[in-house]
Amino acid sequence: MRLGFVGTGVITEAIVTGLLKVGAQFEHIALSNRSAKKAAQLAAKDKRISVCESNQAVLDQSDVVCLAIIPQIAHEVIAELKFQPSHRVISFVAGMNMDELRRAMPEVDNIVRAIPLPATADALGATTLYPQDKIASELFSQIGVAVEVENEHQFDCISAATATMASFYAVLESQAQWLVQQGLAYDKARAFLAGYSQGLAHGTNSGAPFTELIDHCMTPGGINEQVHHELTKRGNYEQYQEALTRVLDRIEGRA
Structure with a gap:
Protein backbone atom coordinates (compact mmCIF):
# COMPACT_ATOMS: atom_id res chain seq x y z
CA MET A 1 0.00 0.00 0.00
CA ARG A 2 1.18 3.52 -0.86
CA LEU A 3 -0.47 5.74 1.70
CA GLY A 4 -0.57 9.55 1.62
CA PHE A 5 -1.68 12.19 4.10
CA VAL A 6 -2.78 15.67 3.09
CA GLY A 7 -2.37 17.41 6.42
CA THR A 8 0.05 16.36 9.13
CA GLY A 9 -1.63 17.12 12.43
CA VAL A 10 -2.46 15.15 15.56
CA ILE A 11 -4.54 12.47 13.80
CA THR A 12 -2.02 11.85 11.02
CA GLU A 13 0.71 11.57 13.63
CA ALA A 14 -1.40 9.11 15.63
CA ILE A 15 -2.19 6.89 12.63
CA VAL A 16 1.39 6.75 11.36
CA THR A 17 2.70 6.13 14.86
CA GLY A 18 0.17 3.32 15.32
CA LEU A 19 1.05 1.69 12.01
CA LEU A 20 4.72 1.69 12.96
CA LYS A 21 3.94 0.40 16.44
CA VAL A 22 2.14 -2.69 15.14
CA GLY A 23 4.61 -3.32 12.32
CA ALA A 24 2.02 -2.76 9.59
CA GLN A 25 3.03 -3.68 6.07
CA PHE A 26 3.11 -0.75 3.65
CA GLU A 27 5.23 0.23 0.69
CA HIS A 28 5.42 3.95 1.34
CA ILE A 29 3.83 6.79 3.32
CA ALA A 30 3.85 10.29 1.83
CA LEU A 31 3.28 13.26 4.13
CA SER A 32 2.44 16.85 3.27
CA ASN A 33 4.76 19.49 4.68
CA ARG A 34 2.06 21.72 6.15
CA SER A 35 3.33 20.90 9.65
CA ALA A 36 6.95 20.59 8.56
CA LYS A 37 8.46 19.82 11.98
CA LYS A 38 5.96 17.08 12.79
CA ALA A 39 6.23 15.59 9.30
CA ALA A 40 10.02 15.52 9.55
CA GLN A 41 9.84 13.80 12.95
CA LEU A 42 7.57 11.10 11.53
CA ALA A 43 9.75 10.62 8.45
CA ALA A 44 12.78 10.13 10.68
CA LYS A 45 11.14 7.06 12.23
CA ASP A 46 11.12 4.91 9.08
CA LYS A 47 12.88 5.09 5.71
CA ARG A 48 9.59 4.29 3.95
CA ILE A 49 8.13 7.61 5.08
CA SER A 50 8.88 10.81 3.18
CA VAL A 51 7.82 14.45 3.29
CA CYS A 52 6.55 15.93 0.02
CA GLU A 53 7.03 19.48 -1.21
CA SER A 54 3.34 19.89 -2.01
CA ASN A 55 -0.05 18.31 -1.44
CA GLN A 56 -0.17 17.32 -5.09
CA ALA A 57 3.09 15.42 -4.67
CA VAL A 58 1.40 13.44 -1.90
CA LEU A 59 -1.32 12.38 -4.34
CA ASP A 60 1.18 11.56 -7.07
CA GLN A 61 2.98 9.14 -4.75
CA SER A 62 -0.09 7.49 -3.20
CA ASP A 63 -2.84 5.01 -3.96
CA VAL A 64 -4.78 5.71 -0.74
CA VAL A 65 -5.07 9.40 0.13
CA CYS A 66 -6.15 10.52 3.61
CA LEU A 67 -7.57 14.03 3.85
CA ALA A 68 -6.50 15.13 7.33
CA ILE A 69 -7.37 18.82 7.06
CA ILE A 70 -9.63 21.11 9.05
CA PRO A 71 -13.08 21.93 7.63
CA GLN A 72 -12.32 25.66 7.29
CA ILE A 73 -9.77 25.06 4.51
CA ALA A 74 -10.99 21.74 3.11
CA HIS A 75 -12.74 23.05 0.00
CA GLU A 76 -9.83 25.31 -0.88
CA VAL A 77 -7.23 22.57 -0.46
CA ILE A 78 -9.22 19.94 -2.38
CA ALA A 79 -9.92 22.36 -5.26
CA GLU A 80 -6.17 22.70 -5.86
CA LEU A 81 -5.61 18.95 -6.18
CA LYS A 82 -5.77 16.74 -9.26
CA PHE A 83 -7.11 13.34 -8.28
CA GLN A 84 -7.10 10.22 -10.42
CA PRO A 85 -10.00 7.75 -10.67
CA SER A 86 -7.68 5.12 -9.19
CA HIS A 87 -7.23 7.08 -5.98
CA ARG A 88 -9.02 5.80 -2.89
CA VAL A 89 -9.77 8.81 -0.69
CA ILE A 90 -10.36 8.54 3.05
CA SER A 91 -11.69 11.80 4.44
CA PHE A 92 -11.25 12.83 8.08
CA VAL A 93 -12.84 16.22 7.39
CA ALA A 94 -15.50 16.81 10.03
CA GLY A 95 -18.89 17.90 8.73
CA MET A 96 -18.10 17.40 5.04
CA ASN A 97 -20.67 14.81 3.98
CA MET A 98 -20.50 12.33 1.11
CA ASP A 99 -22.44 14.53 -1.30
CA GLU A 100 -20.02 17.40 -0.71
CA LEU A 101 -17.01 15.13 -1.05
CA ARG A 102 -18.27 13.66 -4.32
CA ARG A 103 -18.95 17.13 -5.73
CA ALA A 104 -15.47 18.25 -4.69
CA MET A 105 -13.79 15.16 -6.19
CA PRO A 106 -16.01 13.98 -9.07
CA GLU A 107 -13.18 12.04 -10.69
CA VAL A 108 -12.65 9.77 -7.66
CA ASP A 109 -14.55 6.48 -7.66
CA ASN A 110 -13.89 5.42 -4.06
CA ILE A 111 -14.45 7.86 -1.18
CA VAL A 112 -14.73 6.86 2.47
CA ARG A 113 -15.42 8.98 5.53
CA ALA A 114 -13.56 8.09 8.73
CA ILE A 115 -13.36 9.24 12.34
CA PRO A 116 -9.95 8.14 13.61
CA LEU A 117 -9.07 9.15 17.17
CA PRO A 118 -5.75 9.87 18.93
CA ALA A 119 -5.73 6.43 20.61
CA THR A 120 -4.80 4.88 17.25
CA ALA A 121 -1.22 5.85 18.15
CA ASP A 122 -1.30 2.99 20.66
CA ALA A 123 -3.40 0.72 18.42
CA LEU A 124 -6.38 1.33 20.68
CA GLY A 125 -9.86 2.76 20.29
CA ALA A 126 -12.21 2.63 17.32
CA THR A 127 -12.34 4.26 13.88
CA THR A 128 -15.77 4.67 12.32
CA LEU A 129 -16.08 4.21 8.54
CA TYR A 130 -18.77 4.98 5.97
CA PRO A 131 -19.44 3.52 3.48
CA GLN A 132 -18.08 0.03 3.99
CA ASP A 133 -14.69 -0.34 2.37
CA LYS A 134 -12.35 -3.33 2.57
CA ILE A 135 -9.11 -1.36 2.22
CA ALA A 136 -10.04 1.24 4.83
CA SER A 137 -11.31 -1.45 7.19
CA GLU A 138 -8.10 -3.46 6.89
CA LEU A 139 -6.02 -0.32 7.46
CA PHE A 140 -7.76 0.80 10.64
CA SER A 141 -8.29 -2.70 12.02
CA GLN A 142 -4.53 -2.85 12.44
CA ILE A 143 -4.52 0.10 14.84
CA GLY A 144 -7.72 -0.48 16.79
CA VAL A 145 -11.26 -1.48 15.91
CA ALA A 146 -12.82 -0.52 12.55
CA VAL A 147 -16.56 0.12 12.90
CA GLU A 148 -18.38 0.20 9.55
CA VAL A 149 -21.81 1.80 9.76
CA GLU A 150 -24.74 1.40 7.38
CA ASN A 151 -25.59 5.01 6.55
CA GLU A 152 -24.40 8.55 6.99
CA HIS A 153 -26.85 9.33 9.79
CA GLN A 154 -25.26 6.57 11.87
CA PHE A 155 -21.85 8.02 11.02
CA ASP A 156 -23.00 11.45 12.20
CA CYS A 157 -24.33 9.96 15.43
CA ILE A 158 -20.96 8.41 16.24
CA SER A 159 -19.32 11.70 15.32
CA ALA A 160 -21.58 13.34 17.91
CA ALA A 161 -20.57 10.73 20.48
CA THR A 162 -16.92 11.76 20.09
Missing part, protein backbone atom coordinates in the same frame (compact mmCIF):
# COMPACT_ATOMS: atom_id res chain seq x y z
CA ALA A 163 -17.90 15.11 21.60
CA THR A 164 -17.79 13.40 25.00
CA MET A 165 -14.00 13.27 25.30
CA ALA A 166 -13.66 16.50 27.29
CA SER A 167 -16.58 15.60 29.55
CA PHE A 168 -15.04 12.17 30.19
CA TYR A 169 -11.91 13.82 31.55
CA ALA A 170 -14.04 16.41 33.36
CA VAL A 171 -15.76 13.62 35.30
CA LEU A 172 -12.35 12.27 36.32
CA GLU A 173 -11.20 15.75 37.32
CA SER A 174 -14.34 16.20 39.41
CA GLN A 175 -13.57 12.98 41.25
CA ALA A 176 -9.93 13.99 41.65
CA GLN A 177 -10.90 17.34 43.13
CA TRP A 178 -13.29 15.63 45.55
CA LEU A 179 -10.47 13.34 46.69
CA VAL A 180 -8.21 16.38 47.14
CA GLN A 181 -10.89 18.00 49.29
CA GLN A 182 -10.81 14.89 51.46
CA GLY A 183 -7.06 15.34 51.97
CA LEU A 184 -5.52 13.20 49.22
CA ALA A 185 -2.64 14.66 47.19
CA TYR A 186 -3.66 15.41 43.59
CA ASP A 187 -0.93 13.25 42.05
CA LYS A 188 -2.11 10.25 44.07
CA ALA A 189 -5.76 10.96 43.20
CA ARG A 190 -4.86 11.17 39.54
CA ALA A 191 -2.77 8.00 39.63
CA PHE A 192 -5.62 6.07 41.23
CA LEU A 193 -8.29 7.38 38.84
CA ALA A 194 -6.14 6.75 35.75
CA GLY A 195 -5.56 3.13 36.72
CA TYR A 196 -9.17 2.73 37.85
CA SER A 197 -10.45 3.99 34.47
CA GLN A 198 -8.14 1.71 32.53
CA GLY A 199 -9.41 -1.23 34.54
CA LEU A 200 -13.03 -0.32 33.83
CA ALA A 201 -12.27 0.09 30.12
CA HIS A 202 -10.68 -3.36 30.08
CA GLY A 203 -14.02 -4.76 31.20
CA THR A 204 -15.61 -3.69 27.92
CA ASN A 205 -13.48 -6.25 26.07
CA SER A 206 -15.89 -8.98 27.19
CA GLY A 207 -18.40 -7.87 24.58
CA ALA A 208 -21.20 -7.88 27.15
CA PRO A 209 -23.92 -5.21 26.85
CA PHE A 210 -23.19 -2.17 29.00
CA THR A 211 -26.39 -2.84 30.96
CA GLU A 212 -24.92 -6.19 32.00
CA LEU A 213 -21.71 -4.49 33.12
CA ILE A 214 -23.75 -1.99 35.14
CA ASP A 215 -25.61 -4.77 36.93
CA HIS A 216 -22.38 -6.71 37.47
CA CYS A 217 -20.87 -3.73 39.34
CA MET A 218 -23.83 -3.22 41.65
CA THR A 219 -24.46 -5.14 44.81
CA PRO A 220 -28.05 -4.67 46.05
CA GLY A 221 -27.90 -1.96 48.67
CA GLY A 222 -24.23 -1.30 47.87
CA ILE A 223 -22.37 1.94 47.20
CA ASN A 224 -22.27 1.54 43.39
CA GLU A 225 -26.02 1.11 43.36
CA GLN A 226 -26.37 4.19 45.58
CA VAL A 227 -24.45 6.51 43.25
CA HIS A 228 -26.03 5.07 40.10
CA HIS A 229 -29.56 5.47 41.47
CA GLU A 230 -28.86 9.01 42.67
CA LEU A 231 -27.51 10.09 39.27
CA THR A 232 -30.43 8.38 37.53
CA LYS A 233 -32.96 10.08 39.80
CA ARG A 234 -31.43 13.49 39.06
CA GLY A 235 -31.59 12.88 35.30
CA ASN A 236 -27.82 13.09 34.76
CA TYR A 237 -27.78 10.40 32.09
CA GLU A 238 -30.76 11.92 30.30
CA GLN A 239 -28.95 15.27 30.24
CA TYR A 240 -26.00 13.53 28.59
CA GLN A 241 -28.25 12.21 25.83
CA GLU A 242 -29.90 15.59 25.40
CA ALA A 243 -26.50 17.23 24.94
CA LEU A 244 -25.57 14.63 22.31
CA THR A 245 -28.83 15.27 20.45
CA ARG A 246 -28.00 18.98 20.27
CA VAL A 247 -24.55 18.13 18.92
CA LEU A 248 -26.10 15.86 16.28
CA ASP A 249 -28.50 18.66 15.27
CA ARG A 250 -25.47 20.88 14.76
CA ILE A 251 -23.61 18.25 12.73
CA GLU A 252 -26.61 17.58 10.48
CA GLY A 253 -27.39 21.27 9.99
CA ARG A 254 -30.50 21.61 12.13
CA ALA A 255 -28.94 24.08 14.56
